[in-house]
Amino acid sequence: MSEPVQVTPSQATPKTTKAQRLVGVKGMNDILPPDSARWEWLETQVRALMARYAYRNVRLPIVEPTALFVRGLGEVTDIVEKEMYSFEDRLNGEQLTLRPEGTAGLVRAVVEHNLLYEGGKRLYYMGPMFRHERPQRGRYRQFHQIGAEVLGFGGPEVDAELILLANDLWKELGLKDVRLELNSLGQPAERQAHRAALIAHLEQHSDVLDEEAKRRLHSNPLRILDTKNPAMQSVVESAPRLLDFLGEASLAHFTAVKAILDANGVAYSINPRLVRGMDYYNLTVFEFITTSLGAQGTICGGGRYDYLVEQIGGKPSPAVGWALGVERVLELIKEQGEALPELAPDVYAIIPETAALPVAMQVLQALRAQGVTAQMHAGSGEGMGSMKSQFKKADASGARFALVFGAEELAQGRVAVKSLRDGAGAQRTESLATAADWAHSLQSSL
Numbered sequence: 001m002s003e004p005v006q007v008t009p010s011q012a013t014p015k016t017t018k019a020q021r022l023v024g025v026k027g028m029n030d031i032l033p034p035d036s037a038r039w040e041w042l043e044t045q046v047r048a049l050m051a052r053y054a055y056r057n058v059r060l061p062i063v064e065p066t067a068l069f070v071r072g073l074g075e076v077t078d079i080v081e082k083e084m085y086s087f088e089d090r091l092n093g094e095q096l097t098l099r100p101e102g103t104a105g106l107v108r109a110v111v112e113h114n115l116l117y118e119g120g121k122r123l124y125y126m127g128p129m130f131r132h133e134r135p136q137r138g139r140y141r142q143f144h145q146i147g148a149e150v151l152g153f154g155g156p157e158v159d160a161e162l163i164l165l166a167n168d169l170w171k172e173l174g175l176k177d178v179r180l181e182l183n184s185l186g187q188p189a190e191r192q193a194h195r196a197a198l199i200a201h202l203e204q205h206s207d208v209l210d211e212e213a214k215r216r217l218h219s220n221p222l223r224i225l226d227t228k229n230p231a232m233q234s235v236v237e238s239a240p241r242l243l244d245f246l247g248e249a250s251l252a253h254f255t256a257v258k259a260i261l262d263a264n265g266v267a268y269s270i271n272p273r274l275v276r277g278m279d280y281y282n283l284t285v286f287e288f289i290t291t292s293l294g295a296q297g298t299i300c301g302g303g304r305y306d307y308l309v310e311q312i313g314g315k316p317s318p319a320v321g322w323a324l325g326v327e328r329v330l331e332l333i334k335e336q337g338e339a340l341p342e343l344a345p346d347v348y349a350i351i352p353e354t355a356a357l358p359v360a361m362q363v364l365q366a367l368r369a370q371g372v373t374a375q376m377h378a379g380s381g382e383g384m385g386s387m388k389s390q391f392k393k394a395d396a397s398g399a400r401f402a403l404v405f406g407a408e409e410l411a412q413g414r415v416a417v418k419s420l421r422d423g424a425g426a427q428r429t430e431s432l433a434t435a436a437d438w439a440h441s442l443q444s445s446l
């Protein structure tokens with residue numbers, strides 16, 4: 001047990017010195033109104049679409065044992081080598097990591113709760129991920145992913161279903177300028193044969209390999225194909241293609257995925273160098289890419305990972321999935337000039353005197369119960385403020401109507417309803433007792 005921290009009275013109540021302002025962690029963003037409305041809107045679209053495909057939601061811990069990611073993603077990967085927020089829990093010595101991605105944790109949960117006991121599962125998740133990368137546009141240290149994963153089915157039809165699902169999402173969100181790249185990584189034995197050819201090719205060009213590539217040449221040469229180093233692009237482009245090493249079964253799987261996409265009018269291009277950032281993939285891998293976001297153009301990536309369940313200690317089971325980067329998708333929506341969802345309330349309540357508060361708030365409750373969005377003017381603690389300043393706030397809120405709870409109207413059991421937008425200034429009064437009846441006249445969507 002650690003000693004309790006001693007707080008001296010002067011520390012507890014700093015009266016004379018101004019407290020030093022603390023700022024958030026670099027690369028970890030606050031998501032605030034009005035932007036947060038876009039996030040909520042996106043999440044709503046995703047939930048509805050997942051339901052239509054019969055995918056079920058899972059909510060998993062943000063912290064997992066470090067060993068899960070080291071074993072699951074592979075030791076020689078960017079994430080495990082240099083991007084993880086790993087720490088020791090001071091209180092019990094456990095080695096823990098803030099999740100850098102969602103698949104390993106999901107597979108851990110599926111195995112731990114024996115979810116595949118009665119057959120395959122279609123699942124999805126949303127939430128924050130953490131990677132210690134250099135913050136820049138589209139690349140943050142805390143970012144958010146939405147992921148879809150299907151476990152327990154080995155056929156190409158679920159690979160295709162997942163791609164159709166993502167493709168539908170882009171349509172639903174109105175995204176233009178998104179293209180699909182596909183590749184097949186084959187099976188471990190096929191990769192083994194390709195590996196020898198790849199190493200030989202890379203060794204011939206060892207003069208252009210960077211330090212990282214030299215280090216990975218014998219531990220994980222395939223990973224070198226994923227390099228972002230411009231100086232290495234030509235040697236990577238001329239490398240032996242894994243696709244040429246695939247056997248009949250792998251090719252048949254790939255062909256079947258493509259046939260379903262063709263039949264459904266989903267355009268794609270084959271990128272033989274697409275390998276993805278984690279070691280757990282086999283057979284189909286894919287990325288959705290846009291040219292509208294600069295260097296950080298991949299909005300979604302995924303593929304099949306038939307050996308991960310076993311690697312994490314479960315009974316062998318095939319699986320396939322994808323994850324999209326929420327920030328990048330939202331940035332693309334913004335880039336395309338999509339308007340923000342409407343945030344303005346239907347009504348703003350103007351309350352000249354504090355004495356009117358109880359009855360005003362009763363009326364607002366009755367309106368809200370009918371689905372009216374209502375914002376109440378709140379005072380400073382010393383009265384409600386002038387009518388002029390209250391009307392200013394009402395205008396700034398964007399509300400369609402002001403409800404004015406003036407003493408004169410209240411005495412007659414009524415409230416004034418003043419139009420602030422269409423036909424601004426038009427005014428009528430309504431009965432305090434029957435708010436449920438006139439509520440609908442305040443709503444734009446009815």
Ligand code: ATP
Nearest residue numbers: 133138139140143277298299300301323324325328
């Ligand atoms: P990149 O090549 O851009 O580093 P990645 O291959 O590391 O991406 P994945 O692990 O496949 O990314 O994650 C899926 C998606 O999550 C990416 O396509 C991207 O949209 C998003 N993503 C990944 N890392 C970040 C990050 N640091 N900040 C914001 N979004 C990210």
Ligand code: MG
Nearest residue numbers: 078079133277
């Ligand atoms: Mg990355």
